Each structure stands twice: as C-alpha cells, then as structure tokens.
Amino acid sequence: MSRLLKRGAGCAALCACVPFADAAGFFEDSKLKLQLRNVYFNENFRDEQGLSARAAATAKSERTEWAQGFLLDYRSGFTQGTVGFGLDALGLLGLRLDSGRGRSGTGLLPVQGDGRAAEEASSYGATAKARLGKTVVKHGTLLPRTPLLVYNDARLLPQTYQGTQLISDDIAGLTLTLAHLDRFKLRDSTDRNGLFADGYNGGQSGDFSYAGADYQVSKTLRLTYFHGALNDFYRQDFAGIQHDLPLVGGVLTSDLRYFRSRDTGAAYSGKIDNDMLSGQLTYTHSGHTIGAGLQRLRGDAALPYISGATVYSFSNVGIGKFIEEDERSWLVSYAYDFKAVGLPGLTFMTRYISGDNGRSDTEGLHEWERDVELAYVVPKGALKGFGAKLRNYVYRSDFARGRDSNRLYLTYDLALW
Numbered sequence: 001m002s003r004l005l006k007r008g009a010g011c012a013a014l015c016a017c018v019p020f021a022d023a024a025g026f027f028e029d030s031k032l033k034l035q036l037r038n039v040y041f042n043e044n045f046r047d048e049q050g051l052s053a054r055a056a057a058t059a060k061s062e063r064t065e066w067a068q069g070f071l072l073d074y075r076s077g078f079t080q081g082t083v084g085f086g087l088d089a090l091g092l093l094g095l096r097l098d099s100g101r102g103r104s105g106t107g108l109l110p111v112q113g114d115g116r117a118a119e120e121a122s123s124y125g126a127t128a129k130a131r132l133g134k135t136v137v138k139h140g141t142l143l144p145r146t147p148l149l150v151y152n153d154a155r156l157l158p159q160t161y162q163g164t165q166l167i168s169d170d171i172a173g174l175t176l177t178l179a180h181l182d183r184f185k186l187r188d189s190t191d192r193n194g195l196f197a198d199g200y201n202g203g204q205s206g207d208f209s210y211a212g213a214d215y216q217v218s219k220t221l222r223l224t225y226f227h228g229a230l231n232d233f234y235r236q237d238f239a240g241i242q243h244d245l246p247l248v249g250g251v252l253t254s255d256l257r258y259f260r261s262r263d264t265g266a267a268y269s270g271k272i273d274n275d276m277l278s279g280q281l282t283y284t285h286s287g288h289t290i291g292a293g294l295q296r297l298r299g300d301a302a303l304p305y306i307s308g309a310t311v312y313s314f315s316n317v318g319i320g321k322f323i324e325e326d327e328r329s330w331l332v333s334y335a336y337d338f339k340a341v342g343l344p345g346l347t348f349m350t351r352y353i354s355g356d357n358g359r360s361d362t363e364g365l366h367e368w369e370r371d372v373e374l375a376y377v378v379p380k381g382a383l384k385g386f387g388a389k390l391r392n393y394v395y396r397s398d399f400a401r402g403r404d405s406n407r408l409y410l411t412y413d414l415a416l417w
Helices: 004-017 024-028 053-057
Strands: 033-047 062-073 085-100 122-130 135-142 160-168 172-187 209-216 221-230 233-247 250-263 272-287 289-299 326-336 347-360 363-377 385-395 403-415
Touching: 024 085, 085 135, 122 160
Parallel strands: none
Antiparallel strands: 033 062, 033 403, 062 085, 085 122, 122 135, 135 160, 160 172, 172 209, 209 221, 221 233, 233 250, 250 272, 272 289, 289 326, 326 347, 347 363, 363 385, 385 403
C-alpha cells in the first residue's frame, strides 16, 4: 500500500508545478487564511505522588506561559482536466510573550537546553495534491484525523506529519482512506523525527500505515473501520458505530468504539495485547446536551498510540487519558448552547471522568478529572469569527502528580482571499 502511494504522490508532486498555462481552477479556487492564536497557560502541581524524594525536591510546582501564534494556511484549487493538480502550504510561527526557566514546559513552545522556552519557533510545510473524480491524493505535510491517529492541536501550534494520504468519496456514502506516514513534528518542536509509540524512549522509530472506511448507511447511522500498524511497535484495528435517534423533540446519539491492539515485529514497546471498548450516550434538546459514557480496557499494556497524538477516546479531553492497563472508567457531561436563549456564539461545558482498577506500576490505580469550559465566538459584524475560550481542569491520581490547570485561548481567523 505505502509503495503505491509513494509512487502516485511522486507523480503528483512533479506535475503540480507544471500546468500553469491551464491553471484557472488552480488560482480561482485557492484560499489563504491567517489564524491568530493567543494562549495563556497556567498549571499548578498539587502533590508529588509517584515521585522519589529526590525528584520531588527539584520538581516544578507550576508551569506558566503566554504566547502568540500565527498559522498561515494556503490551499490551491486544482488545475483543469481529467486529473487536477494543486499545492497547499502551511506556515507556523510562535512567539514567547511571557515565560521563565522554572515555568516552561507547557507545550506552547520548545524548551531550550537552559530550561527556558524559545523566544520564537517557526516551521513550514508544503503538500502536493492530485484529484481524479472525487479521489484526492496528498503528499507532504499532513494533519491526519482518523480513529487511529488524530493530530494534536490543543496548544499554540498543531502537530504535523509527513507522508502520503489518499481519500476517496467516489462511492456515495462511502469514504475510503489510505495513508503512509514516516515523520512527524510535535506541537512544541520544530524538529521532524521518526514515529514511535507514546512512552517509548529507546531511540527506534517506524513508519505508520493505515487504511479505513466510513460508511454513512443512512442519515442517522454511520459505520467505521480502520486497520493500521506502526512498524516494529504495534498493529491496531478500530470499529465504530454512531447512531442518532430522534426522541421527544431532541436527539439521542449513541457512539460505540472498539480498539484491538497487538505488538508487531521487534515489539520495541514490549508486549501489547490490549482491547478497549467504550460507549457514550448524549441527548440534545433545546440547547442542552447531557452525556454519559463507560470505557473498559483488558489485556497486557495500555492502549498504544503515536507519541504526542490525541487519542480517539471520550476520556482524552483534558489532562488525563484514562487508558491504562485494565483500566475501567466512566464519565458524565453537560453542555449548553446559549443560542437557544438568543445568545448565539456563547457555549458552556462541564464533565467529570473517573477511572480505576488499572495497572501502571501499581495495582488498583485511581484517577479522576473535572473540566469546565466557557467559550464565545462573535457570530457577526466586524469581529465575526473572533473567539475566546476559558478552560479549567482539575486532575488527581494516585500514580501521577495532581494538577490544576487554567487556560485562556483568544483566536481570530482572517480570510485573506
């Protein structure tokens, strides 16, 4: 699969630079957007659980940083003809506004050798693309969002990947995805490295390939299946079902997800024989959304995933992930959209997650998290699209340090053309 993708992408990259004489669609359909992100991040550690006495004596008591981010996103159209070609580009810049040696490490900016956050960090990426019908092949910088891999965009700048991706929508209701990735860049780094599993620090890396399908059976039912493998680390299967049921003037949404993970090849991360099943019900009515979910892991090792990525799980939403070996967790949530009372753009959310019975160096672990979020996006006028989001997270665990986190995000999207 990866060999075919690479050959096809190589042709796309070569041809994308040639057909300017017939490039009306290339320019006419192009878009350039600048997103401004201003992020203040404060996190206080409340205990030294899980640390040795020596480590506790030198451990940070807080992490606090303030930074400004710029994301310049260019997306061309496609050249005319049976096969269309195009080119995308992404420029990222982060500037330090406030930080210190004892307060760095928030994930906003790279940390230098002296322990201080970098004054600025920048990177860029280009993506060649080709389209035939409703099938698009891209090669270069990618932002994958699939059950097996979700790029991390929870701080100042997004995590990016290098590789080849094919997405086809030629069959009505069916989306097919193929991808092969060989490099990545963390959200707080400008360096591209080989891919490896989270928690591994042995110096080895591997390519990640995956394939999957999303089938919209009807307006209310969606089926998903993906299979992927990180060479010499793990292989993974995902199956999911989502269903919307109109009920008493609202909508009841059920979301069932299953991961099956096994080690493969040299098994650099050790033995992996893990199954994770999770389900969540949410009911939306008149602006209110109430949710409840359960999740259970069984087998050897925690759920494996690419280092730095976001896990496609109901529980990976704030600080904790709740995916330790044999862990079982539950969550409840409530959200309200104030559009229902004439205040469009204003939303509120809170959730509580509790996990126990896992094994991560200790038997019978317990962890919990409480999240609160208030957000507002200007819906119209001169400042349309300006957003402010305030998040408060509280996390406690008997195997990791407790944290209280406050985060403020100010964002603004400018469509330059």
